[in-house]
Amino acid sequence: MAQRMRSDLARECGCEENGEGVRVLRTHACGHEILRVQIKSEEAAKRIGKPCGRYVTVSCGKALYKGERAAEELRRVLAVELREMAERVVGKRIQHSFSLLVIGLGNAQMTPDALGPQTVERVSVTRFEDREERMWELCDHPCRISALATGVSCQTGLETAEIVRGVVSVTNPDLVLAVDSLAARATSHLGTTVQLSDTGIQPGSGIGGGRPALTAQTVGVPVLALGVPTVVESETLVKDALVRFGIEEDMPEFEDLVHGGKSFFVTPKEIDLLVPSLAALLADSIEKAFSV
Numbered sequence: 467m468a469q470r471m472r473s474d475l476a477r478e479c480g481c482e483e484n485g486e487g488v489r490v491l492r493t494h495a496c497g498h499e500i501l502r503v504q505i506k507s508e509e510a511a512k513r514i515g516k517p518c519g520r521y522v523t524v525s526c527g528k529a530l531y532k533g534e535r536a537a538e539e540l541r542r543v544l545a546v547e548l549r550e551m552a553e554r555v556v557g558k559r560i561q562h563s564f565s566l567l568v569i570g571l572g573n574a575q576m577t578p579d580a581l582g583p584q585t586v587e588r589v590s591v592t593r594f595e596d597r598e599e600r601m602w603e604l605c606d607h608p609c610r611i612s613a614l615a616t617g618v619s620c621q622t623g624l625e626t627a628e629i630v631r632g633v634v635s636v637t638n639p640d641l642v643l644a645v646d647s648l649a650a651r652a653t654s655h656l657g658t659t660v661q662l663s664d665t666g667i668q669p670g671s672g673i674g675g676g677r678p679a680l681t682a683q684t685v686g687v688p689v690l691a692l693g694v695p696t697v698v699e700s701e702t703l704v705k706d707a708l709v710r711f712g713i714e715e716d717m718p719e720f721e722d723l724v725h726g727g728k729s730f731f732v733t734p735k736e737i738d739l740l741v742p743s744l745a746a747l748l749a750d751s752i753e754k755a756f757s758v
Contacts, residue, residue, distance in 0.1 A: 487505065564758075589613045634685050
């Protein structure tokens with residue numbers, strides 16, 4: 467049996483259509499396709515390779531390159547999805563007292579993995595804002611937001627779950643929002659797809675790093691995961707090329723051809739421009755979603 471190619475996107479793991487234990491709904495907003503997937507049974511989760519829960523995928527296309535109006539429409543779409551899922555998992559409306567902890571996962575020194583840290587840099591933290599100021603009451607503003615880039619364990623000597631659990635125990639947020647770079651199955655999804663899920667996240671999962679997951683069970687409050695794929699595994703590219711040229715997956719030599727060489731990850735050549743743009747998009751969407 468051919469090995470499952472690695473992907474963090476639910477839509478690439480057999481969640482494109484309704485099936486046993488899987489509910490799929492496609493809608494559109496401002497020209498963007500929104501794919502909502504709910505994995506409802508443990509059997510379906512095992513078959514697909516994703517935890518039970520809800521996954522929302524927004525196809526961005528080239529919106530980041532089409533001017534401010536297109537970017538603003540995309541921010542609005544993402545903000546609506548973020549707010550709806552946040553209120554569902556927490557069980558209350560976002561208001562002045564709502565507290566959000568944004569966690570930036572990844573290595574800030576490696577551009578394809580720097581989406582989380584760069585997003586956190588751009589999020590306006592408001593946890594210590596003076597709630598008595600008159601101007602605070604006269605305009606829209608984010609709720610209580612704090613933010614932290616955790617680094618990676620090889621830099622800190624700490625598991626990300628340990629860091630987040632400690633911060634949660636002190637600050638007691640209503641919700642943790644973890645932002646991370648993802649791995650895709652299709653190159654067409656690199657930098658063009660945003661995924662939001664209520665299942666938490668496993669730091670480093672996209673590149674095979676089996677770190678302890680960030681979930682409600684491990685950190686103590688609900689965890690949403692927000693990310694954009696920035697890398698694709700080289701084995702995926704090889705497999706796609708072999709299939710395109712008529713070498714079937716059930717042929718004896720297929721596994722040797724796909725998995726015989728050293729695996730590595732591929733990222734778009736414009737990644738140095740792409741990650742800052744995506745980080746700005748996510749940060750603005752977060753602030754819009756959690757504005758009162």
